Amino acid sequence: MGAKAPTDDANMLSVKGSGKVNGSAGANRTTNDDAAELSGEESDDDAEKHVTQPPATAGEGGAMKKKNKRKKLKKKRKAPTVQTEPPSVLISQLFPNNNYPKGEEVEYRNENGYRTTDEEKRHLDNINSDFLSDYRQAAETHRQVRQWAQKNIKPGQTLTEIANGIEDSVRRLVGHDGLSEGDSILSGMGFPTGLNLDEIAAHYSPNAGNKTVLQQNNVMKVDIGVHVNGRIVDSAFTMSFDPMYDNLLAAVKDATNTGVREAGIDVRLGELGGLIQEAMESYECEINGTTYPIKPIRNLAGHNILPYSIHGTKSVPAIETDDTTKMEEGDVFAIETFGSTGKGWVYDQGEISHYAMRRDAPKVDLRLSSAKSLLNTIKKNFGTIPFCRRYLDRLGQEKYLLGVWYARS
Structure with missing residues (x-):
């Protein structure tokens, strides 16, 4: 989920794309034209037949009929070893003992190579196993849901249908449906699923009643967040069903991969932005007979991620700047390019x-009772995790719009 960079004057866009790896509350970011970014079945076998002979009784023909009783013994259901479609098997069942995939590990570059052999550094990495386990579980959840979404999102579906499908899958895989008080804070959605069409760059999720249908000519940025114990994985991809936009999608993918490859401890954020910019601007895109150079969006940026906080204090620009802030040990970043x-x-x-x-909001005495009640619900169910109106609807909240407006004002 992109962070808004400091701006001066607002200019308008034509077409935009987004791509991010592991990457605020507010209105959606828009332009005025187009935009880019087994379970196993039970198997019952027959058990041994048990024949019982009740005691004989006096009377004519005093024989008793033997009754055969057939008793079935149910076999214990085996734990699933593959994911279903749509995803429904807990990630913790597919990877027992918290043995989640590590993903791709990249060696430190240049003068930072000594860190891989520093005994103390390796020790510090090893003792923080919960940190890595939570992130790897969230990342594997994201990967499986993302792959399912990329295969199954098609024109003709509503944005609400797409968002609910993604979010329900995430909740099933982490084992928290978010319906009981505080459940969403344990694990679940890291933020509302962004479904940003055409000129909408970021931060839009369908509200209740939205009937927008995905069209064949749309360019849609799909932004998904997953968290486990507050460790948020933020990653997005862009979908287009018209090959005319292929170069636009390729540009943001290359720029994102460049940012990930060049990131590391002691890398200066302003210099990293320059490398991202260089990759992005090496592409152009022909749309309806006109060739356009592809530019990075200057006031949308990547960011670091803190526990239970999607946007930290550091910003990763998509252009070269004079920011000398460095990436440091323990930082978690979302590299995002638009x-x-x-x-x-x-x-x-x-x-x-x-x-x-x-987190830093000043304490305000809310006079409206509905605003007080709503704020209490938000604290107990989301904390500082971003949410949307559909999440309040799932919790049975009604007539909350005035409370939302009052609380945010």
């Missing part, structure tokens, strides 16, 4: 769909 064939700038517009409680 590409545009326009001017490379977004502005806030449209209905709000993402909300989050700020």
Whole structure:
């Protein structure tokens, strides 16, 4: 989920794309044109037949009929070893003993190579096993849901249908449906699923009643967040059903991969932005006979991630800047790139769909009872994890819009 960078004047865009790896509450970021970014079955066998002979009784023909009783013994259901479609098997069942996939490990570059042989550093890495286990579980959940979504999202589906399918899958895989008080804080969605069409760059999720249908000519940025014990994995991809936009999608993918490859301890964020920019601007895209250079969006950026907080204090720009802030040991970053064939700038517009409680919000005495009740619900069920109106609907909240407006004002 992209972070908004400091801006001056807002300019308009034509077409934009997004791509991010492991990457605020507020209005969706828009442009004024187009935008890019077994279970096993039970098997019952017959058990041995047990023949019983009741005691004989006096009377004519005093013989008793023997009754054969057939008793079935159920076999214990085996734990599933493969994922279903749609995803429904707990990740913890597929990977017992918290032995989750490690993913791709990249060696430190250049002068930082000594860190791989530093005994103390290796020891510090090893003792933080819960940190890595939570992140790997969240990442594997994200990977399986993401692959299912990429295969099954098709034109003709509503945005609400797509969002619910993704979010329900995430909740099933982490084993927390989020319906009981505090369950969503344990594990679940890291933020509302972003489904950003065309000129909408980021931060839009369908609210209740949304009937928008995905069309063949749409470019959609799908932004999914998964958290386990507050460790948030933030990753997005762009979908297009028209090959005309292939280069736009390739540009943001290359830029994102460049950012991931060049990231590391002691890397300066401003210099990293320059490498991302260079990769992005090496592409162009022909749309309806006109060739456009692809530019990074200057006021959308990647960011570091803190426990239970999707946006930390560091920003990863998509352009070269004079920011000398360094990546440090223990940092977790979302490398996000957004590409545009326009001017490379977004502005806030449209209905709000993402909300989050700020850690540093000043204490305010809410006079409206509905606002107090709503704030209490948010604290108990989401904490500082971002949420949307559909999540309040799932919890049975009603007539909360005034409370939302009052609480955020």
